[in-house]
Each structure stands twice: as structure tokens, then as C-alpha cells.
Amino acid sequence: MWWAYVLLGPASRGDYFAPIVHSHDDFEQASETDLAGFEVETDARAYRYAVRRDDLPNEHF
Numbered sequence: 001m002w003w004a005y006v007l008l009g010p011a012s013r014g015d016y017f018a019p020i021v022h023s024h025d026d027f028e029q030a031s032e033t034d035l036a037g038f039e040v041e042t043d044a045r046a047y048r049y050a051v052r053r054d055d056l057p058n059e060h061f
Contacts, residue, residue, distance in 0.1 A: 005011075022028070038050040 037053055039053050039056060040048055041051050042048050
């Protein structure tokens with residue numbers, strides 16, 4: 001297990017009980033905007049993949 005210490009460093013890093021703070025910076029906003037343009041589809045073999053909403057056919061009922 002010494003290789004994990006060498007590779008990852010010591011296990012005590014920061015305060016584990018501190019709440020996670022999201023910065024909501026410009027990069028995060030741009031990522032959320034880009035991901036909102038995708039729809040997750042599942043095929044007959046249960047494989048999941050993402051399709052851009054613009055590429056989906058318009059479904060009229």
C-alpha cells in the first residue's frame with residue numbers, strides 16, 4: 001500500500017466535515033447550459049447514451 005501513499009499523498013487532507021461549497025462560476029454555468037442540450041436515451045440492450053435535443057425528431061401525439 002506504500003504505492004498509494006506515494007501516488008496520492010497523505011490521507012489527511014483538509015476538513016472532511018466541512019460542507020462542500022459550489023462556486024457557481026462562469027465555467028460551471030457554461031457546462032450546465034451545454035449539458036441541458038442533451039437527452040439521455042436507452043436502447044433495447046439497455047445501453048445509455050446522450051443525444052443532442054436538436055437532433056431528436058419532433059414527436060407529435
